[in-house]
Amino acid sequence: MTPREATPHPQVLLMVPTSVGVGLTSASLGLIQALDTIGLKAGFLKPFRQDELNGSGADRSTALVTSTLGLRPPDPMPQADMERLLRHDRQDVLMEQVIDLYDQTIERHASGAPDVIVVEGLAPTTHGTYATALNAQLAHALNARIILVGSGDCDDPQALAEQLDMHAQSFGGLRSSRTLGCILMRMRNLPGAETTAALAPGSPGPLHDEALLAALRRYSPTLATDRFHLIGVVPYNATLTAPRVLDVARALNARFLSEGEAASRRVLSTSLCARSAANALHVFRPGSLIVASGDRDDIVLATALATMNGVPMAGVLLTNGYMPNDNMVEMCRPALKTGMPVLAVDTDSFTTAKDLAAMSNDIPMDDLERAEQVTRFVAGHIDLEWLKENLSRGYPDRLSPSAFRHQLVKLAQAANKRIILPEGSEPRTVEAASICQRRGIARCVLLAKRDEVEEVARNRGIDLPEGLEIIDPDGIRDRYIAPMVERRRGKVNELTAEAQLQDNVVLGTMMLALGEVDGLVSGAVHTTANTVRPAFQLIKTAPGYRQVSSIFFMLLPEQVVVYGDCAVNPDPDAETLAEIAVQSARSAQAFGIEPRVAMISYSTGKSGSGADVEKVRRATQLAREQAPHLLIDGPLQYDAAAIESVGRQKAPDSPVAGRATVFVFPDLNTGNTTYKAVQRSARVVSVGPMLQGLNKPVNDLSRGALVDDIVYTIALTAIQAAQTPTP
Numbered sequence: 001m002t003p004r005e006a007t008p009h010p011q012v013l014l015m016v017p018t019s020v021g022v023g024l025t026s027a028s029l030g031l032i033q034a035l036d037t038i039g040l041k042a043g044f045l046k047p048f049r050q051d052e053l054n055g056s057g058a059d060r061s062t063a064l065v066t067s068t069l070g071l072r073p074p075d076p077m078p079q080a081d082m083e084r085l086l087r088h089d090r091q092d093v094l095m096e097q098v099i100d101l102y103d104q105t106i107e108r109h110a111s112g113a114p115d116v117i118v119v120e121g122l123a124p125t126t127h128g129t130y131a132t133a134l135n136a137q138l139a140h141a142l143n144a145r146i147i148l149v150g151s152g153d154c155d156d157p158q159a160l161a162e163q164l165d166m167h168a169q170s171f172g173g174l175r176s177s178r179t180l181g182c183i184l185m186r187m188r189n190l191p192g193a194e195t196t197a198a199l200a201p202g203s204p205g206p207l208h209d210e211a212l213l214a215a216l217r218r219y220s221p222t223l224a225t226d227r228f229h230l231i232g233v234v235p236y237n238a239t240l241t242a243p244r245v246l247d248v249a250r251a252l253n254a255r256f257l258s259e260g261e262a263a264s265r266r267v268l269s270t271s272l273c274a275r276s277a278a279n280a281l282h283v284f285r286p287g288s289l290i291v292a293s294g295d296r297d298d299i300v301l302a303t304a305l306a307t308m309n310g311v312p313m314a315g316v317l318l319t320n321g322y323m324p325n326d327n328m329v330e331m332c333r334p335a336l337k338t339g340m341p342v343l344a345v346d347t348d349s350f351t352t353a354k355d356l357a358a359m360s361n362d363i364p365m366d367d368l369e370r371a372e373q374v375t376r377f378v379a380g381h382i383d384l385e386w387l388k389e390n391l392s393r394g395y396p397d398r399l400s401p402s403a404f405r406h407q408l409v410k411l412a413q414a415a416n417k418r419i420i421l422p423e424g425s426e427p428r429t430v431e432a433a434s435i436c437q438r439r440g441i442a443r444c445v446l447l448a449k450r451d452e453v454e455e456v457a458r459n460r461g462i463d464l465p466e467g468l469e470i471i472d473p474d475g476i477r478d479r480y481i482a483p484m485v486e487r488r489r490g491k492v493n494e495l496t497a498e499a500q501l502q503d504n505v506v507l508g509t510m511m512l513a514l515g516e517v518d519g520l521v522s523g524a525v526h527t528t529a530n531t532v533r534p535a536f537q538l539i540k541t542a543p544g545y546r547q548v549s550s551i552f553f554m555l556l557p558e559q560v561v562v563y564g565d566c567a568v569n570p571d572p573d574a575e576t577l578a579e580i581a582v583q584s585a586r587s588a589q590a591f592g593i594e595p596r597v598a599m600i601s602y603s604t605g606k607s608g609s610g611a612d613v614e615k616v617r618r619a620t621q622l623a624r625e626q627a628p629h630l631l632i633d634g635p636l637q638y639d640a641a642a643i644e645s646v647g648r649q650k651a652p653d654s655p656v657a658g659r660a661t662v663f664v665f666p667d668l669n670t671g672n673t674t675y676k677a678v679q680r681s682a683r684v685v686s687v688g689p690m691l692q693g694l695n696k697p698v699n700d701l702s703r704g705a706l707v708d709d710i711v712y713t714i715a716l717t718a719i720q721a722a723q724t725p726t727p
Contacts, residue, residue: 030378095402261339294322424448523701598641599634
């Protein structure tokens with residue numbers, strides 16, 4: 001099997017808010033700007049839309065990233081579609097759609113593949129109680145590192161530490177390698193923080209106050225260390241949270257009596273005037289929005305006078321549905337000519353003040369000025385040196401189950417291969433073939449009588465897609481007798497060939513051997529021996545291989561790993577075991593898994609002895625000689641190969657221990673037992689067995705295979721067919 005060219009994947013940073021209103025989009029904008037400052041190209045992805053936060057219209061985060069940073073992220077998935085899949089327990093499909101959006105993010109990036117993709121997670125809301133669980137699934141699906149985005153008061157470090165500690169638990173805790181750190185937004189009472197000046201990225205500023213760091217560590221020792229870094233501490237800045245008068249009008253559904261400069265004047269403060277103008281002169285200051293009943297002529301006149309005296313007021317908001325009379329409007333005309341906005345609402349002054357206080361601090365999509373200011377301000381408070389050093393170390397490349405399934409479908413669609421299914425009237429096979437045909441995963445051929453297939457389809461409510469081939473085996477068997485006799489000269493004659501071809505698996509294998517189809521999938525009702533034996537006899541091994549072996553793709557919660565051999569070779573010698581290791585590594589690489597091969601035994605390194613350990617040790621040496629470019633180590637115990645902490649302890653110098661992606665078992669007894677134990681006890685999906693080492697792809701199914709299992713096995717087979725050189 002020809003390995004695919006390995007391409008580096010962008011690192012993924014998942015921004016997880018600790019609550020609504022922490023400034024998640026502002027943090028994302030600032031982080032992307034900071035990454036650009038240190039020379040890293042960044043993309044942006046918001047997988048899911050949250051209607052209760054966004055409102056109607058286009059997605060706000062995506063629109064702001066587009067207008068402010070010039071990126072072209074894909075639109076997020078509608079909330080209704082997301083919730084429908086959650087209700088039907090189809091998180092697997094949901095995450096595959098996220099992977100598709102991730103691929104689109106890379107494809108849309110103007111200057112080639114980005115180095116980093118910043119992903120905006122879900123905010124926990126009363127409606128979206130699934131946010132925390134879904135963010136954890138996003139982290140696994142995208143192999144993302146977590147940046148928590150929080151907010152708080154520097155005078156209450158205990159609440160801040162507990163908030164971060166609690167939210168980190170969903171991702172393995174503060175000490176997990178997945179949790180990178182946090183960005184604290186809109187921090188109040190930050191010592192030394194400037195309240196108005198915006199910093200340029202990279203310029204010195206109040207990034208980390210030592211007293212704050214020490215206080216946080218008292219309540220959670222891991223906080224603000226290299227294990228969980230304070231990537232940014234952004235002070236509250238009233239100027240950067242100030243809405244335009246236009247935004248106030250939209251939020252309150254107000255009418256403009258005079259729009260003036262509503263699109264540019266910002267509301268720095270709101271003053272509810274219930275007293276006489278003489279007792280409220282202190283509120284007539286720059287950026288102030290005066291709220292008063294429409295019949296308060298004194299307040300209206302005082303506001304107009306202050307404006308004409310050069311005070312740049314934000315505007316006047318008249319309540320209770322009262323309108324100034326025409327004479328009053330005429331007297332205020334000079335003030336209106338300066339651009340002062342005047343708005344009116346029907347609600348009373350107290351209700352209006354409450355509505356103003358409840359306004360969101362989020363940046364409107366069309367407020368480019370504020371978005372650019374916020375982006376620069378946040379970027380100026382990011383610890384660039386730490387970020388550059390940490391991201392340069394990289395992060396272990398793990399192929400998640402969602403990414404693996406998505407990749408299988410995409411590669412299979414591109415391969416466009418013809419796959420024969422000898423168990424053509426088996427109900428699960430009929431349904432799987434219909435799905436594959438409809439989605440373009442493969443051009444499936446059902447080897448069965450048409451009336452039997454149509455009856456199965458009727459009984460299961462399957463709509464047979466156009467183009468799905470159904471071939472009656474009785475009508476074609478005779479034409480394969482002579483080729484089979486020729487292919488197995490001296491071993492079969494016409495009578496025995498005719499008898500063997502009564503088995504549809506043998507018939508399908510002959511079709512594959514003659515190049516009429518590209519691959520074969522069987523085993524839903526046949527044993528492994530029934531599927532594999534004809535392949536050994538008629539297809540033979542590929543050039544350079546002496547053995548045929550098998551692997552399973554094990555879809556663990558956080559990544560996909562390869563197990564081999566778990567289905568074919570009962571007790572391989574060292575030479576065969578070495579070949580299985582090389583075959584398995586090449587198969588892993590062909591499907592996008594970076595191969596780090598662990599030769600499994602009951603001892604690690606030189607700690608054990610005996611014939612079984614020596615076989616694994618010898619096989620490791622031979623495999624390294626056959627493929628010196630591969631990372632191969634052994635003997636390793638399973639825990640030393642799979643668990644980072646155990647690997648560091650038992651094999652500290654191993655390039656594989658603790659991070660293995662390909663597990664090669666010493667015999668079939670160990671391999672088959674292990675894969676079934678993991679599959680059943682941990683409820684892990686396994687795809688396979690996939691046979692490797694054959695001239696052409698033949699793959700076996702478990703007799704308990706689900707429809708999805710068959711679909712993915714067909715996809716595997718189609719990909720193998722595309723990657724297997726023609727003999």
